[in-house]
Amino acid sequence: xxxxxxxxxxxxxxxxxxxxxEKGYFTDAAPHKxxxxxxxxxxxxxxxxxxxxxxxxxxxxxxxLIKGNHEDLLVDFVEKLPMYAGMGFQYTHHFCNGTVHTxxxxxxxxxxxxxxxxxxxxxKMKQTGFFRTILPAMRNYYETKNYIFxxxxxxxxxxxxxGNASFFQFNPEWRNDDAxxxxxxxxxxxxxAAHQGVIEPGKTIVCGHWHTSFGHSRYEGKGEEFxxxxxFSPYYADGIIALDACTVHSRKVNCVVIEDDELTTADET
Numbered sequence: 001x002x003x004x005x006x007x008x009x010x011x012x013x014x015x016x017x018x019x020x021x022e023k024g025y026f027t028d029a030a031p032h033k034x035x036x037x038x039x040x041x042x043x044x045x046x047x048x049x050x051x052x053x054x055x056x057x058x059x060x061x062x063x064x065l066i067k068g069n070h071e072d073l074l075v076d077f078v079e080k081l082p083m084y085a086g087m088g089f090q091y092t093h094h095f096c097n098g099t100v101h102t103x104x105x106x107x108x109x110x111x112x113x114x115x116x117x118x119x120x121x122x123x124k125m126k127q128t129g130f131f132r133t134i135l136p137a138m139r140n141y142y143e144t145k146n147y148i149f150x151x152x153x154x155x156x157x158x159x160x161x162x163g164n165a166s167f168f169q170f171n172p173e174w175r176n177d178d179a180x181x182x183x184x185x186x187x188x189x190x191x192x193a194a195h196q197g198v199i200e201p202g203k204t205i206v207c208g209h210w211h212t213s214f215g216h217s218r219y220e221g222k223g224e225e226f227x228x229x230x231x232f233s234p235y236y237a238d239g240i241i242a243l244d245a246c247t248v249h250s251r252k253v254n255c256v257v258i259e260d261d262e263l264t265t266a267d268e269t
Contacts, residue, residue: 002030003258005149007037007208007243008068011044011102013053015247019255035142037208038068038151038186040134042098043248047105055129058137067138068151069162069186069209073099075135078125085118106130140182141175145261148200152209153188155181156198162187168198191215191235191242199239211246212254 004025009016020026025034034057041047057063077084077094081103084092089100089111104111107124114121125131142149155177158165162184171177177185190207191214199205215235216222223229232250235242243254 001144001260001262002028002032003035003064003144003260004032004255005035005037005206005243005258006253006255007151008039008245008247009036009041009044009050009253010039010070010098010247011041011047011050011105012247012251012253013044013046013049015044015251015253016050016255019253023255023257025255033062033064035064035066035149035206037066037149037206037243039070039208040068041074041102041106041130042070044098045101045105047102051106051129051134054134058133064142064149065134065138066142066149066151067140067182067186070097070099071135071138072183072186073097074102074130077103078122078131081114081122081125082118085115089115140185143203143263144258145263146203147258147260148203148205150185150190150205150207152186153190153193153198153207154200154205155185156188156193158184158188163189165189166192168193168196170198189214190240191219191237194237194240195219204239204241206241206243206256206258208242208244210242211244211249212242213246215242 004023006016040050077099089095094100103125106128107121109121154174156171157169159167165188189210191210212235213225213230213232216231217225222231232245234254234256245252245254247253
């Protein structure tokens with residue numbers, strides 16, 4: 001099977017289409033699927049277009065969806081919307097993360113209406129294609145013969161939770177980790193973990209979440225993470241391919257094409 005793989009689209013539908021077009025996705029007559037390694041929405045302004053595109057692929061069984069940390073953020077915001085409305089949206093992390101604006105875009109609401117009628121907005125959001133169809137189709141990881149596709153990284157023994165972790169040890173039972181383990185793994189810096197030896201023997205882990213300029217700068221000495229010589233192209237090293245192009249900054253989405261044999265079983269949670 002041929003897989004076109006992207007990550008961290010963050011609502012930038014046009015940039016994703018540009019990346020897929022450049023790789024020949026839309027003219028490929030051979031059987032193929034799109035893998036999205038998490039973070040569909042937030043930050044970009046094309047949530048509706050992206051939602052409809054993904055729904056169309058799901059109907060045709062042509063997409064594999066990995067859950068990202070921004071999917072977790074979106075669920076948290078919707079479930080607790082009345083509380084966040086009482087706090088004032090602009091004072092919450094969901095505002096700077098773009099989650100507030102995603103709900104506004106997908107429900108057709110306004111910030112004023114969201115604040116005045118939070119229960120109604122939450123109910124409307126739960127009727128969207130994202131909540132009803134896309135979210136239930138998301139999984140923690142997808143595995144083929146030679147590759148593992150995740151958002152941040154695989155669950156690991158770490159010295160912190162999520163984005164705070166800086167030291168990692170391999171957990172051979174990572175596939176069977178619980179919901180909390182996968183929740184924190186979606187925040188991990190996969191490049192940092194991979195360079196500490198947390199890789200699956202005989203496989204390459206394809207991930208998103210952390211901007212690829214981190215790996216190019218720290219491990220290859222190629223420019224700054226953010227600066228005139230920054231490099232947001234896919235990052236390749238032993239056991240890892242990282243894809244997050246920090247689209248809100250770089251205005252691009254990375255796409256790699258992978259051909260590999262399918263497995264008969266895969267995580268469905």
